[in-house]
Amino acid sequence: MIAVLAAPTNLGLRPPQPGSVPGCAKAPEALREAGLHARLASSGAIDAGVVLPGRYLDDAASATGRVRNQDALVEHSRRVADRITGVLAEGHVPLVLGGDCSLLIGAGLALARSGSYGLVHLDGHTDFRHPGNSDDCLNLAGEDLAAAVGRHWPAVADVDGQGPYFDPRHVAHIGCRDDDEHLTEVRHALGAVIPGSLVRADGVERAARRAREVADSASGYWLHLDVDILDPAHMPAVDSPAPAGLRPEEVSALLAALAPGAVGVQVTVFDPDLDPEQRYARLLTEVLATGLAGLG
Incomplete structure (x- = not known):
């Protein structure tokens, strides 16, 4: 059974403009308003509540060797991990609605505590910026995959001594653009990398099959969706x-092909502040309700 968990964090993102905060923390309630929870509940999904983040602080000016909002982000990751652990212990499949991509740390921490899991990372970017390839590490939402496989500062990549949260050999990335600055590196680092252009050229089913081959490790795999893959x-x-x-279809x-084998899913980076008429919330609701019908 699907258990829908809201995790409305924006701690891993830069401010959209000085003095403001990212709007993706509003995504779970925007999707509820657009009908996602009702659609899922009609198929038996339950509401697993919400894990609220700490206060967003634009502390970039003082950040040296730290990511933005690091203390609050790590604490939130621990609480997300605890809640995911509880959902799994009850025999449910968590659907975590974010929030930004830093949620991958909480999910990875939860899974690393109990087994060896793979990861399918659906994202329009590789999110592989890290201290070894950039002097601009600051926003974990653009660095989450690097952190998840142990290539970031230990404060985020090795929380509670559990890193790396995913063995890179069992990580498949799908969806980055051909000009992604870290594409060459991730091709050497991960088990499989399938840019969006290759999905279009070879077909969804071939991409999903390759991802399942790589990510289906001993305990199964986690499914990450950043909606900027669209x-x-x-x-x-x-x-x-x-x-x-x-395209949405x-x-x-992709979700329909991957969800049946996933132990859990997270959805990230939808920003309702950029969707005042709820047009895109309704579109995303349709994509998720249709694509995740086989989850759980």
Whole structure:
């Protein structure tokens, strides 16, 4: 049974403009208003509540060797991990609605405590910025995959001594653009990397099959979806839109192929502040309700 857990964090993102905070923390309630929870409940899903984050502080000016909001982010990751652990112990499949991509640390921490899990990372970017390839590490939402496989500062990549949360050999990334600055590195670092252009060229099912082969380790795999995998013509309400993304039907088909084997799913980076008419919330609700029908 699906257990829907809200995790409305924005701690891993940069401010959209000086003096403001990212709007993706509003995503779980925007999706509820758009009908996602009702659609899932009609198929038996339950509400697992909410894990609230600490206060967003733009502490970048004092951050040296730290990510933005690091203390609050690590504490939130621990609480997300505790809640995911509880959901799994009850025999349910968590669907974590974020929030930004830093949620991957909480999910990875939960899974690392109990077994060896793979990861399928659906994202319009590789999110592989880390101290070894950049002097600009600061926003964990763009660095989450690097942290999840142990290539970041220990404060985020080795919380409670549990890192790396995922063995990179059992991590598959799908969806980055061909000009992603870290594409060459991730191709050497991960088990499989399938840019969005290759999904379009070879088909969704082939991409999903390759991802399952890599990520289906001893305990199963976690499924991460950053909605900026969608082309901004369809989904502009994200922090970092980039052209040449996938179509809604392609993302829905990817989810449908991957969800039945997943031990849990997280959905990140939808920003309702950029969707005042709820047009994109309704689109995302359709993609998720259709694509995740086989989850659990």
